[in-house]
Amino acid sequence: MLPRDAARATWFALVVIAVATVLAYRGSFAGGFVSDDVEAVANNPLLRSLDLGNLRRIATSFDDDGSIASIAKLPDALRRLA
Numbered sequence: 001m002l003p004r005d006a007a008r009a010t011w012f013a014l015v016v017i018a019v020a021t022v023l024a025y026r027g028s029f030a031g032g033f034v035s036d037d038v039e040a041v042a043n044n045p046l047l048r049s050l051d052l053g054n055l056r057r058i059a060t061s062f063d064d065d066g067s068i069a070s071i072a073k074l075p076d077a078l079r080r081l082a
Contacts, residue, residue: 041047046054
């Protein structure tokens with residue numbers, strides 16, 4: 001277990017990160033969905049809960065065309081950007 005001061009510093013850092021994130025994205029909260037967001041996010045039954053089983057299926061599920069979906073595609077997408 002962390003000493004009291006280290007635990008306090010950790011919580012402070014987490015709060016600062018959370019506040020910075022909210023401030024960074026504050027302009028986008030009122031925006032609507034674009035492109036395929038409605039199908040990929042709003043109508044996606046896997047995103048209805050934070051159940052561990054759903055998170056595992058999101059990371060390993062396949063699109064209709066047989067390609068690996070979402071999180072599993074991220075490393076390839078980042079490599080193409082580089």
